[in-house]
Amino acid sequence: GAGVSQSPRYKVTKRGQDVALRCDPISGHVSLYWYRQALGQGPEFLTYFNYEAQQDKSGLPNDRFSAERPEGSISTLTIQRTEQRDSAMYRCASSRSTSEYNEQFFGPGTRLTVL
Amino acid sequence: KNQVEQSPQSLIILEGKNCTLQCNYTVSPFSNLRWYKQDTGRGPVSLTIMTFSENTKSNGRYTATLDADTKQSSLHITASQLSDSASYICVVNKLGRDDKIIFGKGTRLHILP
Numbered sequence: 196g197a198g199v200s201q202s203p204r205y206k207v208t209k210r211g212q213d214v215a216l217r218c219d220p221i222s223g224h225v226s227l228y229w230y231r232q233a234l235g236q237g238p239e240f241l242t243y244f245n246y247e248a249q250q251d252k253s254g255l256p257n258d259r260f261s262a263e264r265p266e267g268s269i270s271t272l273t274i275q276r277t278e279q280r281d282s283a284m285y286r287c288a289s290s291r292s293t294s295e296y297n298e299q300f301f302g303p304g305t306r307l308t309v310l
Numbered sequence: 311k312n313q314v315e316q317s318p319q320s321l322i323i324l325e326g327k328n329c330t331l332q333c334n335y336t337v338s339p340f341s342n343l344r345w346y347k348q349d350t351g352r353g354p355v356s357l358t359i360m361t362f363s364e365n366t367k368s369n370g371r372y373t374a375t376l377d378a379d380t381k382q383s384s385l386h387i388t389a390s391q392l393s394d395s396a397s398y399i400c401v402v403n404k405l406g407r408d409d410k411i412i413f414g415k416g417t418r419l420h421i422l423p
Contacts, residue, residue, distance in 0.1 A: 199353075228411070237316075237399045237413040238354065251410070286353055298344075301353025 197221075199302035201287050207308045208277055216272045216305045220289030227270050228288040228299060229262055238286055244270060245293045277309045312337045314402050314414035322420045327390055331417045333383040333400030341405035345374050345385045348397040348416070357385070357398075387419075395421045 200219040208214050220227045226245050230238035240254040246267040255261070259277075264270040274281055284306050288299040314335045323329050335343070342361045346354035358367045358374040360383065366375045371394075373386045387394055397416040404410035 230413075235397075235416075235418065237397075237401075237416040240411055240413065243411075288353070298356045298359070299354075301355070303353060 199287055199289050199300050201285075201302040201305050203305060204303060205306045205308075207310065209310050210277060210279060212277055213273065213275045214277055214307065216274075216285050216307070218270045218272070218287030218289075218302060220268065220270070220287070221291075221300055223291070224289035224300075225267075225292050226290045226297070226299075227264055228290075229270070229272050230286045230288065232284045232286055232304070234284075241272070274307075277307075279309050282307055282309045312402075312404060312410060312412050314400055314412045316398075316400050316414040316417050318417060319415070320418040320420070322422060323390055325390055325392055325421050325423050328386065328388050329390060329419065330387075331385045331398050331400075331419070333385070333414055335381050335383070335400070335402045335412070335414075337381075337402040337404050337410075337412055339405040340378060340381070341403040343376060343383050343403070344401045345372070345383075346399040346401060348399055350396070354399055390421050392421050392423060395419060 202217045228243040229241040232238045242252040242262050244264040259275045262272045284304045286304040287302045290297040290299045317332045344359045345357045348354040360376040362378050371388045376383045399416040400414040402412050
């Protein structure tokens with residue numbers, strides 16, 4: 196596609212429910228990143244993949260958060276047993292290669308609200 | 311500790327005026343530094359990337375500077391326009407296999423007509 200897409204754009208869920216957020220990177224992009232962004236703040240790094248391999252998950256806040264990219268393309272960020280503090284904008288970005296010099300292209304984000 | 315600090319937190323200026331945003335970092339070893347512009351409700355978009363050997367880089371009315379010795383960068387906006395109203399985020403990449411990306415909290419810029 197033309198850019199990074201994410202779905203759903205908005206998700207409202209009740210505390211304790213699991214949610215799965217999807218990211219479709221730009222076709223052919225090797226690296227895929229997940230970020231969480233609170234209102235008025237810069238993005239907070241969660242995890243990233245090169246191809247299907249998860250390279251760094253040190254930013255995941257706790258073990259309720261997990262991510263996968265089984266075929267090296269689409270990625271899913273899963274939050275189990277959601278809590279109100281998980282409410283935020285979750286953004287995905289992709290870049291052409293694994294080089295740290297490559298620009299990341301960001302998706303529109305999924306706004307998660309946990310009631 | 312790898313950190314990126316931006317100042318000011320927010321800034322309001324009149325259309326047509328110039329402004330300068332600051333970014334100080336403690337990331338080491340340093341690979342590169344990017345300035346992103348993020349419009350409200352949109353994802354960040356890269357404005358410039360600077361590596362260790364670069365001191366200044368321009369992108370239209372945006373000029374970024376880098377002093378790798380003092381670990382400071384600035385983003386200067388000339389002749390501001392209403393469309394410059396956005397958050398400007400400084401992002402530093404850490405060199406090496408331990409590929410860390412550290413984001414600043416951003417400066418929120420408001421341009422008044």
